[in-house]
Amino acid sequence: MKTADILVIGGGPAGLCATLNAAEMGAKVLLVERDDALGGQLVKQTHMFFGSEKQYASTRGIDIGKLLIEKIGTFENVEVMKETTVIGIYEDGVVTLEERHGGYLKVKPESIIVTTGASEKFLGFPNNDLPGIYGAGAVQTLMNVYGVKPGNNVLMVGAGNIGLIVSYQLTQAGVNVAGIVEAAPKIGGYLVHASKVRRMGIPIYTSHTVKQAHGSDRLTGVTMIQLDEKWQQVPGTEKEIEVDVLCISVGLSPLSELLHQAGCEIKYVASLSGFVPVRDENMMTTQEGIFVAGDVGGIEEASSAMVEGYLAGLSAAEWLGYSSDTLTERKTDLKEQLRSLRSGPEGARIRQGIEQITRQAPGNASRKGQAMAAVPGK
Amino acid sequence: MLEKTGVATPEEIEKVFPSEERLKKGPVVIVECFREIPCNPCYTACNQNAIKEFIDINDLPNVDHDNCNGCGLCISKCPGLAIRVLDMTWSDEEAMVRIPYEFLPLPVAGDIVDGLDREGNKLVDVRVEKVQNSKMMDKTPVLWLAVKKAFAKEVVFMKPQPRKDTRADETIVCRCSDVTLGDIRQMVEDGYTTVDEIKRLTRAGMGPCQGKTCGQIILREISMMTGKSMEELTLGTYRPPIKSVKLGEIAKTAERGEES
Numbered sequence: 122m123k124t125a126d127i128l129v130i131g132g133g134p135a136g137l138c139a140t141l142n143a144a145e146m147g148a149k150v151l152l153v154e155r156d157d158a159l160g161g162q163l164v165k166q167t168h169m170f171f172g173s174e175k176q177y178a179s180t181r182g183i184d185i186g187k188l189l190i191e192k193i194g195t196f197e198n199v200e201v202m203k204e205t206t207v208i209g210i211y212e213d214g215v216v217t218l219e220e221r222h223g224g225y226l227k228v229k230p231e232s233i234i235v236t237t238g239a240s241e242k243f244l245g246f247p248n249n250d251l252p253g254i255y256g257a258g259a260v261q262t263l264m265n266v267y268g269v270k271p272g273n274n275v276l277m278v279g280a281g282n283i284g285l286i287v288s289y290q291l292t293q294a295g296v297n298v299a300g301i302v303e304a305a306p307k308i309g310g311y312l313v314h315a316s317k318v319r320r321m322g323i324p325i326y327t328s329h330t331v332k333q334a335h336g337s338d339r340l341t342g343v344t345m346i347q348l349d350e351k352w353q354q355v356p357g358t359e360k361e362i363e364v365d366v367l368c369i370s371v372g373l374s375p376l377s378e379l380l381h382q383a384g385c386e387i388k389y390v391a392s393l394s395g396f397v398p399v400r401d402e403n404m405m406t407t408q409e410g411i412f413v414a415g416d417v418g419g420i421e422e423a424s425s426a427m428v429e430g431y432l433a434g435l436s437a438a439e440w441l442g443y444s445s446d447t448l449t450e451r452k453t454d455l456k457e458q459l460r461s462l463r464s465g466p467e468g469a470r471i472r473q474g475i476e477q478i479t480r481q482a483p484g485n486a487s488r489k490g491q492a493m494a495a496v497p498g499k
Numbered sequence: 500m501l502e503k504t505g506v507a508t509p510e511e512i513e514k515v516f517p518s519e520e521r522l523k524k525g526p527v528v529i530v531e532c533f534r535e536i537p538c539n540p541c542y543t544a545c546n547q548n549a550i551k552e553f554i555d556i557n558d559l560p561n562v563d564h565d566n567c568n569g570c571g572l573c574i575s576k577c578p579g580l581a582i583r584v585l586d587m588t589w590s591d592e593e594a595m596v597r598i599p600y601e602f603l604p605l606p607v608a609g610d611i612v613d614g615l616d617r618e619g620n621k622l623v624d625v626r627v628e629k630v631q632n633s634k635m636m637d638k639t640p641v642l643w644l645a646v647k648k649a650f651a652k653e654v655v656f657m658k659p660q661p662r663k664d665t666r667a668d669e670t671i672v673c674r675c676s677d678v679t680l681g682d683i684r685q686m687v688e689d690g691y692t693t694v695d696e697i698k699r700l701t702r703a704g705m706g707p708c709q710g711k712t713c714g715q716i717i718l719r720e721i722s723m724m725t726g727k728s729m730e731e732l733t734l735g736t737y738r739p740p741i742k743s744v745k746l747g748e749i750a751k752t753a754e755r756g757e758e759s
Contacts, residue, residue, distance in 0.1 A: 169578035169639070171538035173556055179540040179576045181637070268690055280505075293602055295688070307502040312534040313579025315505030320656040322619025327503050424537070465535040465557025 133161020135415025142434030253340030272366035393419030410493030526569025594651030675706020
């Protein structure tokens with residue numbers, strides 16, 4: 122059976138940063154990534170990131186990914202397995218992996234950092250299975266990873282940051298965006314992103330939703346409709362739009378099923394967009410030795426995912442008994458970065474969510490000979 | 500209302516706009532950032548102490564227009580593309596508006612383009628005076644737009660006008676294989692942006708002249724449409740023979756036993 126000090130599950134922004142810091146502390150890290158490339162969603166992010174210099178603000182996500190991946194390559198104590206999916210965590214602490222091109226193996230890590238990220242939410246409306254209806258992630262993959270236009274005329278659903286950014290990127294790719302439909306009465310994403318697409322002439326229809334999609338072999342049009350204050354469709358306000366692509370960007374939900382399996386305490390927290398693990402301020406879940414970072418612990422921006430990753434990497438290594446002179450200082454700095462990223466009005470929702478799932482009594486910072494706890498969920 | 504429409508109201512704009520007095524003194528920054536988000540690269544970019552240090556990273560940019568010298572370093576550093584520089588003193592009739600622009604093809608100096616307002620409506624024809632695209636700008640080029648003064652405060656973006664090209668699409672680019680300029684442009688628009696790809700799909704460059712006529716023209720079209728400089732492009736792969744050769748001649752050589 123394969124062994125490792127720390128198994129990091131998922132090579133997105135959180136997983137990369139967790140790997141880097143754990144490896145720097147001296148831990149032997151196994152990083153497992155389902156895709157054929159590391160970077161997670163960073164590989165599609167052609168826009169500049171927000172935040173401060175510490176979180177690579179003003180650098181494009183795609184370049185941040187390259188930077189982190191390059192650094193990982195400098196560590197001999199990191200093993201990367203790509204095209205490999207973690208499919209289970211068992212009560213004896215054994216983790217099973219499936220390799221894409223054949224192969225099934227077991228790993229017994231001393232500690233785990235789960236950075237599996239999130240999946241996209243979808244909408245239920247008539248004909249939502251027509252070809253031409255995509256999630257925003259798929260549209261970004263087609264355009265920004267493979268250089269393929271998803272279509273010629275797009276209606277975007279969702280005016281959160283992803284909906285706004287992908288609308289902008291579609292326009293950069295020469296695709297017409299007919300409009301952005303948003304069920305809420307207000308734009309959810311950053312207003313600078315909204316202003317950016319508005320001055321290109323893209324309308325944003327707040328308090329509107331998709332009533333129905335049309336087409337037989339593929340999407341040919343969409344009926345949108347207005348919503349009242351109680352989110353009910355207002356008959357007579359239907360509007361037909363001819364489009365060949367409907368792009369759904371209505372939020373993400375944390376991919377926490379492995380944490381369920383490991384027996385971690387999970388709570389539904391609406392402001393973090395779904396079922397998320399209870400953890401302490403060092404990112405350790407209620408199961409000793411199992412840590413989380415990034416969207417799996419609640420949907421946020423990639424900047425906080427990276428900081429959480431750095432923190433979880435340090436904490437996991439510390440738990441295993443590794444140490445460094447600057448450990449306390451660095452952990453304090455990372456916690457301060459998280460506090461500051463979440464301190465504004467945009468972070469109010471996140472703060473309130475994090476409060477609900479941060480456990481008061483922290484786990485042991487160091488395991489003192491104790492093994493990682495993984496028991497089936499109750 | 501900004502939160503509903505994504506378009507700032509006149510009251511909101513007035514709050515962040517430089518005073519008339521300051522505008523009379525030369526180029527100055529305008530930061531249209533109205534909502535606290537965790538972001539401070541504008542402060543990091545400014546070396547004139549015109550955008551003040553953030554006490555909290557979520558603060559709105561605190562701009563001292565009197566300290567700003569209009570250098571524009573912050574324009575391409577703002578992840579929200581919310582910064583522009585306005586110079587009302589550019590000339591008697593025109594003001595200069597510098598905006599970030601992340602679209603291809605990039606315009607070139609002298610182009611007349613549509614000046615757009617915050618809702619994307621065309622206000623006026625404007626002239627591209629200069630295109631800055633240095634490595635430091637990291638793919639967020641800055642356009643200098645000469646705008647009639649009456650519209651200068653409202654023009655925040657631009658859209659290219661349909662290209663009035665005197666050359667017809669039927670113009671022959673590759674004489675050997677009858678490939679037109681229209682064919683080449685369609686290829687580049689479809690994402691084929693190397694000479695090799697276009698060669699394989701259109702046969703341009705595979706005829707008797709082996710690309711001597713069309714190669715340069717195709718390269719220039721790719722360069723103009725993708726915004727890549729000629730230095731970044733290549734003419735593609737060269738393979739023998741460099742001109743057409745009669746099979747018979749090669750066969751004769753073989754018959755004489757000189758093939759090796």
